[in-house]
Amino acid sequence: MDEIQARREVTLLELVDRLLDKGVVLSGDITLSVAGVDLVNVSLRALLASTETAMSLGSPQQRQIEPR
Amino acid sequence: MIYVYGIAPSGVTVESPPDGLAGSEVRASAVDGLTAYVSEVGDQLEADEAALWTHERVVEAIMSTTTVIPARFGTLFPDESSLHQAMLDRRPALQAALEKVAGMAELGVRVIAISDDASEGEPEDGRDYLMRKVQAGRKAKELASAVEGFHRKLAPTSTDHRARWFVTDRLVLSAAYLVPVDEVQHFKELAENGPHPEGVEVMCTGPWPPYNFVDATESE
Numbered sequence A: 001m002d003e004i005q006a007r008r009e010v011t012l013l014e015l016v017d018r019l020l021d022k023g024v025v026l027s028g029d030i031t032l033s034v035a036g037v038d039l040v041n042v043s044l045r046a047l048l049a050s051t052e053t054a055m056s057l058g059s060p061q062q063r064q065i066e067p068r
Numbered sequence B: 001m002i003y004v005y006g007i008a009p010s011g012v013t014v015e016s017p018p019d020g021l022a023g024s025e026v027r028a029s030a031v032d033g034l035t036a037y038v039s040e041v042g043d044q045l046e047a048d049e050a051a052l053w054t055h056e057r058v059v060e061a062i063m064s065t066t067t068v069i070p071a072r073f074g075t076l077f078p079d080e081s082s083l084h085q086a087m088l089d090r091r092p093a094l095q096a097a098l099e100k101v102a103g104m105a106e107l108g109v110r111v112i113a114i115s116d117d118a119s120e121g122e123p124e125d126g127r128d129y130l131m132r133k134v135q136a137g138r139k140a141k142e143l144a145s146a147v148e149g150f151h152r153k154l155a156p157t158s159t160d161h162r163a164r165w166f167v168t169d170r171l172v173l174s175a176a177y178l179v180p181v182d183e184v185q186h187f188k189e190l191a192e193n194g195p196h197p198e199g200v201e202v203m204c205t206g207p208w209p210p211y212n213f214v215d216a217t218e219s220e
Helices: A003-021 A037-056 A060-064 B049-063 B080-089 B091-101 B126-157 B181-193
Strands: B002-009 B027-031 B034-040 B104-113 B160-165 B171-180 B200-208
Touching: A003 B049, A003 B104, A003 B200, B002 B049, B002 B080, B002 B091, B027 B080, B034 B080, B034 B091, B080 B091, B104 B126, B104 B181, B126 B160, B126 B171, B126 B181, B126 B200, B171 B181, B171 B200, B181 B200
Parallel strands: none
Antiparallel strands: B002 B034, B027 B034, B104 B171, B104 B200, B160 B171
8 A cells, every 4th residue: 555545544544533433412313313324334434444454554664654 | 404514602703614515505503602514405415435524624614713613424403493402402511612622623643553574474383372472462562551651752742632542453542632733733743753662653643623522422
């Protein structure tokens, strides 16, 4: 995985962690009630689980990565 | 449906925020000193990577003007009055969250163990297997204490943090730090330039809106 790609994917991981799991929940019964949001949650997480695996195999050459 | 991006104190105008989900127009919706940034969306949300970035860009635009409590992605209300009621119900918690994150940004830090070539391949025999196991255990302990030391160097530059340890075998630390805006550059230099513990990569992202530090559900 090249450095720009790795940088992009780590940033995406961090984005998903924040937007889907964090941030204020104003109303638990309304949030995520719309069809599609739960689905994206599942499909994005599957994609990211594989990304996380790829990232964790990072080689020493990737040490200088600085996302964003 | 009303989609919510974030909540800010009233009295400051966010000039020309970017478009919201599905090209919708983002506007302010205020009640009793709190302003939600919202847009009208249909009830079928296109929820993919682009949508996540759209949400993020709107929150960042608010953050560049004033303090913001980012909303969880997918926060929808059937109409404005139910949104206002939800804001009023949580008013003390929202006010407390706004005070906590005023003038702050969030930085993300991931510490990832680099794969160890020496421990790859099949063990030669039972003795070799046991030796490797003992060594791996010792290495994991050394790594954990080195990364804890690294975290302790970063933490004083923040006012709060959320840390998850050993999320996976390799992801030793995944943490968010709440950092004063004028310390962000200093924090990034500390995180990126190290010195880093041996055998890990460190990745620092941000500044982000303070998603990890606005949990208004705690005091409900």
